[in-house]
Amino acid sequence: MSARIGVVTFPGSQDDQDALRAVALVGAEPVALWHRDADLHQVDAVILPGGFSYGDYLRAGAIARFSPVMEAVITGAREGLPVLGICNGFQVLCESHLLPGALIRNGGLLFINRDERLRIESTTTAWTADYAVGQEILIPIKNGEGRFTADEHTLDELAAEGRIVARYLDNPNGSARDIAGIANAAGNVVGLMPHPEHAVEELTGPYPGPATDGLPFFTSILKQLVAA
């Protein structure tokens, strides 16, 4: 039996098609979810994609958090539903308090679209089991507000509990402690500023490569769901 992985489309979501494609590429069943729909349609995991939900007006992710679909996602996540928030999705997870901290304007103040080298720091999450700890991968970033910040206590706690999922090797935006992605305590909810769904095909991935370093995020969750 294959796994059903939902991708939420908010008005203003941009990378929803890319996330659906990545899910299909690894052999899972992609399910499009609509922001007004409180029903998750029996999906086994949810991806909150990149983009500018509700125009990112007020604050990135601030309005999306109150959408009907997010009520279901928040409830599910607290009960163990695997959730991956990419870029704007990470911002939504922070606004929803499923993850600590916040994403603020980049250090250089500009939008940055660039292939970034990351180091995987944790493979105990639902989304990173197919990586090795310390593995260096190449994944694109593209954001204007991608600088992770949190109070020192929280940052210490994230590090101590192994909840830092990935770090930048060349911190592009001033993120605290080079953090590119974090997990919740249970490891089912992961927020990631870089875009693994843009590194899943030789044809369209980072050039010069490696072009498909994002695939293990999607194979990891598929394996876990199929094994369950």
Add this chain to the structure above:
Amino acid sequence: MTTQPSPAQNTSTAHQYTADTVENAAATPETEQPYAALGVKPDEYDRIREILGRRPTSSELAMYSVMWSEHCSYKSSKVHLKQFGEKAPEVDFLLVGPGENAGVVDVGGDLAVTFKIESHNHPSYVEPYQGAATGVGGIVRDILTMGARPIAVMDPLRFGAADAPDTHRVLPGVVRGIGGYGNSLGLPNIGGEVVFDPCYAGNPLVNALAVGVMKKSEIKLAQAHGPGNKVVLFGARTGGDGIGGASVLASATFDDGRPSKRPSVQVGDPFMEKVLIECCLEIFAEDLVVGIQDLGAAGLSCATTELAAAGMVSAGVGGMDVQLDLAPLRDATLVPEEILMSESQERMMAVVTPANVERFFELCEKWDVTATVIGTVTDTGRLRMTWHGATIVDVDPRTLAHQGPVYHRPYHRPDWQDGLQADTPDSLSRPKTGEELRETVLRLLASPNLADKRWVLEQYDHRVRGNTVLAHGEDSGMLRLDEESNLGIALATDGNGRYTKLDPYTGAQLALAEAYRNVAATGARPLAVTDCLNFGSPEDPEVMWQFAEATRGLADACLVLGTPVTGGNVSFYNQTQRSASSAGGPGSQAIHPTPIVGVLGVIDDVTRRIRLAFEQDGDILLLLGDTRDEFGGSEWAHVVHGHLGGLPPKVDLERERLLAEVLIAGSRDGMLSAAHDLSDGGLIQAIVESALRGGRGARVVLPETVLDQVNGDPFVALFSESAGRAIVAVPRSEELRFTDMCRFRGLPVARIGVVDGDAVEVQGHFSLPLDELRRAHTRTFPALFG
């Protein structure tokens, strides 16, 4: 929120405003009207009165002023643009030609592609961020209007000198605007240009190209027919932004001594446009519209008249009644004249059968898009508008949309043209020693026009939608259209103002030739053309000559290359006052004539794409084409000597065709590892770009066959900008097969070296390590703008 028609709307205005009704206009023929301030010439005003048989109402005058403006009516350019139709090559893939919102071509299977380029030059000078942002928004709506999903954008840009203070105001704003709007629409930005020249100081060129894809059966046209059908205005509410933008901003120069005519530049809301796109695509998928038009320049005036006029032409009967007071407003104090002229962004108008209105509104409600029925298609042959019951417009819409003034503007070859062409670069001092050649390579590589543009390009998202196969830094942008068949398209834009200044006829052909060559270099077959013709004032006979020559050259070249012009845009009045101290003295100065040409190509299998990077040590480097001593308008003359004179490179369109065929065959048969067209900066610039992109050096030996063509001068071989050339890298195992093909087809080919090492070495002359080249190439933009 969706609103059903309600006559109670906008009542706050009703109490404060007395409409100039048709009845009143007929009764008060002597009323003085401010037509001149609206850009309407006295003879045009007389013609309006003649058409109507009375004076226009103030609302009608507003409509005529915007619809008859240069921007909307093409009144100065029309007689020249006709050539694109008259000389159009016979092709079987053109589904929609010029005249609609954008041209449509058949790309194979059941797919059609629509693409078009437009300018937003003047607003981008006044307000760089919003000007550039709404430029993207406008062209994307044109593509959407054809029934297509927009899938990518490109932005050819021209700025004043890179180190000029005003460039540091304009460029960062323009780049942020393009990124801020385009990124928020979820459209990959896959190419374009950033070029500096002092002639664009005070008048940057901000051109925007968009491309979309649809099923052939889903093409939509901007026509209102079927009496009784409903006219729906949907999207953003109408506000006071951009009022008169079309007629005033594009029809008169800045700083022209008269009272300020700068209205506010339109303000964009990309989020609104994004939901509007998705909403429209769902509406199209259910086939709910009879006709559709976006609201761009001239806003409601343009949309209502073009829909009604086109409907009358195609169906032989038509007309439209509009209740203007039903238009949802952002600012309730707006009066009808302002509502008609407003260029508020993110608005669309659809014609919907009564049976489909309910479903249409349901989809708008799903996307939280405001939609309002504001009118009905009629069979009266008139466009009538009322304001709280009083008739304020009653015109034949064809007189606005199709029967605007046509000017045969006088033109003549400038007196200075001969002197400019006689001032050849032959006497400029040229580098001779290996050390001088080496220094020249580094100097050109670091010059703003040839330097690495990463600082700009990293602000654009080129990845979204996941179909971008090639983007910035390659010869053309390439998109996958079909994940099953791997069918794709390639797009390149090019234009060289210096070449065109030296010889407008040839310069326009060179722009086409370069874009055509760029598309072929990536392995795609060039199909069709869109053009953005950026020129000075058409009231200047010398500018008009440049325009006439450039359009003639482009039309002639399109015929030879078999690539029809499918649509585009003319931008006149690109000039500003110059101070007495500036070069050329005081007075109004036109930009270099700058036709920007976009070429669309198709590739059956995007996995066959060719990059420009040297990827494999040991690959053989081949130079295709002939090299001549051609430095007129070259980057070398510009950067090293600040010189512009002589003639541009010769153009040989049959040779361009042959070169393209060879490049496409090389890609199709898997013979090529890399290909790169030669243009600005010549052979050595192309080699360095390919080496840096692939992280692999090259050992170059200039062969006798090439040196013989250039009097044995290595400088000419390395820096000449002769057209019709490319370099390719081929695996050793393919060298013979490829060179045999070239010789068989009659294309000159010369082995010039091998991909190898971590330096670019020209044997006997100089060697430059990749690290040093990379430093020179990448430091310029961060130093200027970072």
